[in-house]
Amino acid sequence: MRTYDNPVISGFHPDPSVCRAGGDYYLVCSSFEYVPGLPLFHSRDLVHWEHIGNVLDRPGQLPLPLPGARASGGLYAPTIRHHRDRYWVVNTNTDGGGNFVVSAERPEGPWSDPVWIDLPGIDPDLAWEEDGTCWCAFSGPEGGIRMARIDPARGQVLEGPFATWSGSGLKFPEAPHLYRIGEWWYLLIAEGGTERGHSVSVARGRSPRGPWEGAPANPLLSHSGTARAIQNTGHADLVEAPDGSWWMVLLGVRPRGFTPDVHVLGRETFLTPVEWTEDGWPVVAPVPERHAAPGGAWHPVPAPPARDDFDGTALAPHWISPYARPEHSWSLTSHPGRLALSATGATLDRPGYTFVGRRQQHHDCRVSAAIDPGTGRGGLCVRLDEAHHYELEMGNGEAAVVARIGPLRQTVARRPVPAGPLTLTVTIRTTDLVPASPEPAAGRATGPDTLAFWLGDPDAPGAGPLAELDGRYLSTEVACGFTGRVIGMYATEGTVLFDWFEYTPVPRSRSGGRSPLA
Template identity: 60%
Template sequence: MTTPSATFRNPVVSGFHPDPSVCRVGDDYYLVCSSFEYFPGVPILHSRDLVNWRQIGNVLDRPGQLELPPDTHASLGIWAPTIRHHDGRFWMVTTNVTLGRHLIVTATDPAGPWSDPVYFDLPNVDPSLTWDDNGDCWMTLSGVASYRIDPEAGTVLEGPVPMWSGTGGQYPEAPHLYRIGDWWYLLVSEGGTHTGHAVSIARSRNIRGPFEPGPVNPFLTHRSTDRRVQATGHADLVQAGDGSWWMVLLGIRAKGQWPPYHVLGRETFLVPVRWVDGWPVVDPVEEVTAAPAGSPPSHAAAADPGARRDDFDGAELAPGWISLRHRRQESWSLTARPGWLTLHADGTTLDRTGATMVAHRQLHHDCRAAVRVDPGSGRAGLTLRMDEAHHYDLEISDGCVRVIGRVGPFRQVFGEVPVPAGPVTLTIATRTHDLLPPTVTAADQVTAPGAPFGVRPSACDTVSFEVATEQGPVVLAELDGRYLSTEVAAGFTGRVFGLYVTAGSAAFDWFDYRSTPVSEQ
């Protein structure tokens, strides 16, 4: 059994992995996150030390489990799952916000297959499961209230039972009930899901309450501070095999001057927990976090998932690949052209729902994603996406590669170059910059030939677009990354790099993703 080493790097799961929930079974930890409008839903990751995580599958990986209608808006879909292990089975509960229903699925193997859903039509979101001393199952929801349920029949046996709703902060949510010693502890997040986010706690001798608030609430928040990690909340507790306690939670890492912008979405962080007079205490979340003295060393240092390559040689897509709302069997193939991923167009534009896309989360602020694509007679490319109204595309069709920017109601071509027929390599890279050099003014950045489009001193990063030609790589454009941020696009997701086709068919030979620290660029 291992737990994190003396220090480890946060986030432990980088990129768009929000609303984490965790459970331990023996020496193994399992973690799930929200997936919103993407299919498959609810990524599940495995770890032996809480620091190094590997995705082993997706809980909702077939249409019968995950219904996302074509008009599902960005950031709707699947919200805030909870994973628990009880009576020899794994249980996952979540909300399909598009349908307005909670669902429970189970599995004996966390890598799947998971069962068909059992649905509950109850108000609010962020469902969590726990079992009392009698073996009865309780579902707790934002608000905060609990219901005694039959999780296999889909029936409510008792409730709502009003619980403790925090200190009065906005949106009491992410409630989790734990039986620890003689107490029932109720963990609640409040204050909203952005920079006001906070974690509070209460306890009771009885699962039905009344609940006594902790002596210091919220016991974790970064609001009104200058810490690099912000929006800390939506937490879950887990006890390691050595008796130590830990908490996973979401946070954001914004870049740029005022106001800062975050582009990776909400990420998963980890903090050690110590108990003082029967209450949990945590230190602020740092990008390099110290574990408590005496914790066993980790079997490995915190992993940087810096390089990921897919040559599409397998029989199935790797679990990290996600698509928009569905992935019709007719829209993709790994066998039509062996060693290539072939995509067939379902929609004519990324500006509306229905397009064929297979995407990889952006995991680092500074990174490069490249693909080798044969467009045939179709229209295809590589996109950096937040939603239908906020994406930058590096697209090839009719013997030309062009950069297209869609921001709100505006759509514009920023650069293009002719290319010969056949496969071509396309690359999108991101480069952060918290400050512009003092000798460069905002006006210079806007008007100087070849300058990044619309970059201001507060810009969080620059996105560049490159195509390989016979004469060497050509950078077609550099665009301001702020327009692909949550602060501009709104919503709950982060950026993804998407392989897409919007006319005909196209084949992708490989995809290569790498982190690129600024010092290496």
């Protein structure tokens, strides 16, 4: 029997929404303050997903930097749908403009410029009746789920919005998805907040206008109060496979460390099967770490190369930057075969700062980059937001490890280095504690992981880290917000050249300890 492991898309890929067109599935996730926006994935079996692009991938689609941008602001939960040979994504830009729709003939794009909808709130959804009537369900600013009839091509509101079903009574009813299944309309929502109380609930009615009847077993799914390794389960979307089976994609987290355990990879995308009762209600078992795979052919996709030598003319779709990536701040052509970053970008508190990174997708991993700072300054950064990050920086004949934790910024280690190229490495290893362990191991760190910073090759004889730092301070529970760790390269003075970047997962032994490869 074939099985799959959860999550099916690891790392900071929250608020998944999925649609099927024939034998192909397409999935989008939130991207918040990072650009390009709304990562887009393709699969033929719901298990193996390939990152094929980003829905919002050019400056003309949204003003950049995002106006009023803030950490964990920007682009919230999208919905993707396929209707009458066209793909539609509806989304919210919380930092300017509100709700909008983009569409494309092909999921690979190009996607249209946004069509703005005069509706408040967040988490919009699209559903069509057989006659072409389009409904938009969303989470209203005053709380509760609201519904409107719209023209998605023009962004015109034709009816409403009006209040509809708002859950079983838990806080923050949001993330609505509306479906016509058989003779019923089903309204699937999230409740309880996106933290440990997160859950999924469902109601049904004969019309999108209601009235709505909540399922007697609501919440349909919640891991709240359990000892399961997967927590915060919610914000779900349903899809029917060609064989008639039903599946749910949803977000969850994998917390680690001593109590209260924390998560560092962000909210990830999970997959779980859905059954139906004889009286027409969906039933979802707890989200498994491993489960029998969907039927049909298996369609593995090639893993992205561990090493990027920057030999192309465009960055791969997994490379992201906070708030903006001005054309003059980076180049693959000014120094062929190298990524040149110039300190002309900006984050909220750092003018002249350019960052290009990728999501951390494994609890144990190793990241290296070959850097030539020239007369500039830059290096490797592990970032949760601009107030919570660790940096291994090189410039002016010195390498330094810098920790930023809230209002505090401190250089924790320094070392002179020769001028010219140097390999910088960050290793991240999970602390040998089981999740939510009742007692800390004597003499060990109690954070979820340890980040070590190296000059040169960590495997060289006699090599030792320049510094080691507790990873708990780069967790969502400490920093707050909706994102996960992003690891990448940056420049803060002048122009810095990167010859290559390598991200490698590090396997762990069956006993839970570090593999000898770590």
